[in-house]
Amino acid sequence: MVLNHYFTLVDKSFPQRQALLDKGFNLHGPRSHKGQGTSAEFILFPKNYIEYIWIDDVEASKNNLLKLYRREQESACKYGLCFSGALPEEYRKDFILYIPPYSLSFKIMVLKESISDLSMPLIFVDSRSSNPKDSEPQNNKNLTATVFNSQDKFFITEDIKNFNIPKYFRDLI
Template identity: 25%
Template sequence: MLLDHIFICVDENAPEADELVFLGLAEGTPNRHRGQGTANRRFFLPGVMLELLWVADLNELQSATTRTLGLADRFAARKDGGSPFGFVFKPKNPRIGNSCPFPFRSYHPAYLPETLDMKVADATPRIEPLYVFIDFLPASCSTAQHHPCGIERLTSVHVTFPAQGAPSPVARMIDSLPGMSARVGREHLLELCFDDGKRGVRHDFRNRLPLIIRW
């Protein structure tokens, strides 16, 4: 499987996104997830879409359908040390029907046709990111934008979470993917590296976001 996008649960209207724009990342079009109760500001980066996600309608978020996704628990858990991250994966080759590689529950959001679903990893502790597999997404990403800061290629993704025990089987699976690691650490932190960090630029957003970007 391949990484498609990462979301970070943030405050309403995602004021944190302004720092990303100031750094030199071009912001894409925002989106409102009808029936799911969330909205976003997003950045189509080389190799991954970064989504800053917030609660737009609490009733929709807590509905029976959306509870399957588990986002309401994720937003609530932010105050108790839960992970603010979600990782969304796709198959390497959708045409040959790559199946979801982990046990899952099906989520049928209102904004998708009834025949399509998202596969949400089962029994994942809230201290870890939410893991989702979407089997109908194309393998290639054609939405990446030009960014004034000059990044061109995603070379690594690292996420840590302060779990007390061993990582879940899904986390261990992700840790084995090329260019990715998902491991126990001191804090919830996402680090994205572009172009092998050759320019020596490192920006730490932890005053607003649990995020470090290097290029």
């Protein structure tokens, strides 16, 4: 398994946007996640990406399994970690299948504990393929090379490591 992307929940006004552009990052989006109550912009790299996500429909978020609106609380972790690859059998009992209403072909296994425990990042696995090379953005035929940022700029924000993350996944970030 590999880290495919992480998200950070931001205010709907996305105040970080200009600072990212000033640092030379290309942003892709916004993209609406209908039925989940969110929208996002992305910094895409050839093998992974960073997602800046915001709540744009609180009612839809309240009626969605992920209930991301709850992560707007000051004490809640604002991050999510998405891994690609085969989820080991011994961990599967700890996950629940989530099919996002905005993409019924997308199948995500979400760590149940991370839905209810707001002190930890939302942890999920893209279960469409056991091979990380099959995951987005590298297999998305709708993306052109011009939207990608140079690979050496991919970064993991250091404070993610301060949150409760199961050891198996911590070793992957």
